[in-house]
Amino acid sequence: MDHFRAKIFQYSWLMCGQREDAEEVAQDTLLKVFENFNQLREPERVRPWIFRIARNACLMKRRKSMFAPAHELSLDEFLPGQIADWSALPDRQMLQTEMKQALDRAIGELPETYKSVLLMRDVEDLSTEETAQVLDLTEDTVKQRLHRARLAVRQKLDEYLRTVKAGGHRNGEE
Amino acid sequence: MEKNERSEDTQRSCKEIFSLLSDYLDLELPAEACQEMEAHIAGCAPCVEFTRSLRKTVDLCRQYKPNEMPEPLGKNARQELLDAYRKMIAARS
Numbered sequence: 001m002d003h004f005r006a007k008i009f010q011y012s013w014l015m016c017g018q019r020e021d022a023e024e025v026a027q028d029t030l031l032k033v034f035e036n037f038n039q040l041r042e043p044e045r046v047r048p049w050i051f052r053i054a055r056n057a058c059l060m061k062r063r064k065s066m067f068a069p070a071h072e073l074s075l076d077e078f079l080p081g082q083i084a085d086w087s088a089l090p091d092r093q094m095l096q097t098e099m100k101q102a103l104d105r106a107i108g109e110l111p112e113t114y115k116s117v118l119l120m121r122d123v124e125d126l127s128t129e130e131t132a133q134v135l136d137l138t139e140d141t142v143k144q145r146l147h148r149a150r151l152a153v154r155q156k157l158d159e160y161l162r163t164v165k166a167g168g169h170r171n172g173e174e
Numbered sequence: 175m176e177k178n179e180r181s182e183d184t185q186r187s188c189k190e191i192f193s194l195l196s197d198y199l200d201l202e203l204p205a206e207a208c209q210e211m212e213a214h215i216a217g218c219a220p221c222v223e224f225t226r227s228l229r230k231t232v233d234l235c236r237q238y239k240p241n242e243m244p245e246p247l248g249k250n251a252r253q254e255l256l257d258a259y260r261k262m263i264a265a266r267s
Contacts, residue, residue, distance in 0.1 A: 001255060001259065005244060005247075006243055006244060009242070009243070009244040010239070010240040010242060010243075013240060013242045014240060019242070022242075022244070023244055023245060026244055027247075027251055027255070030255055030258075031254065031255065031258050034255070034258035034259050034261065034262040035258055035261075035262070037262045037265075037266070038262075038265055038266065075192070075193055078192075079189075079192065080220075080224055083220070083223045083224060083227060084227070086223070086226050086227040086230050087226065089230055099234070103234055103235070103238055104240075104241070107235070107238065118235065122232055122235035122236055122238075123235060123236070123238050125236065128200075128202070143196065143197060143202070146196055147193075147195070147196035147197070150196055150228060150231055150232060150235070151228070153231050153235065154227055154228050154231040157227075157231060157234070158227060
């Protein structure tokens with residue numbers, strides 16, 4: 001129970017942006033899961049089912065559609081010029097503190113419509129089909145938003161890596 | 175992939191690669207399209223670099239765990255959840 005609660009809390013915190021809301025969403029979601037478990041027809045789909053309940057609880061909390069496309073990301077925004085040296089990162093590198101902070105910022109700054117897709121697909125490892133079900137989107141929309149979300153995160157990390165290589169600090173602080 | 179002295183055809187191909195790269199990394203492209211992408215990438219250093227950086231980005235996202243953890247449940251909230259959980263178990267047996 002604590003494991004699921006922590007997972008739902010983390011998703012809700014990233015989507016709601018407020019600890020108090022995320023605590024309530026996690027509690028409400030778990031209650032609904034227990035109360036409605038007999039309505040789950042396909043047990044192998046329990047994770048998307050839980051995240052769909054959490055997503056609806058987030059919507060109720062915010063009382064507005066944070067999943068509506070408020071800010072569209074264009075592919076052209078992410079066409080690369082110079083690329084940082086990513087080969088310096090070993091394939092299985094664990095997230096070190098500064099890289100983790102850069103990733104926190106990159107994901108945190110995504111528009112919510114894109115963040116929700118990235119969290120489901122890459123962080124929670126749901127399939128394209130499951131993510132589409134959770135978020136009420138077509139699979140094509142999931143794929144399109146996922147790609148743009150990844151490009152946005154890649155661009156932020158690339159900027160971070162170039163800053164590190166130049167020996168500077170984040171935001172050009174000295 | 176860089177916007178400089180490369181031919182228009184190459185640049186167009188790079189842009190196509192760029193737009194399909196997540197589908198490629200997720201193995202969601204048809205085999206033929208996949209082979210075409212691999213043939214282009216193999217001869218295009220900027221696309222190799224960009225593909226590496228996007229693949230690494232996806233790897234990092236898959237390892238990502240938010241820092242925030244919920245506060246421990248209060249006594250009443252925990253009891254409410256336990257009651258709901260026990261009802262769920264009873265309904266299933």
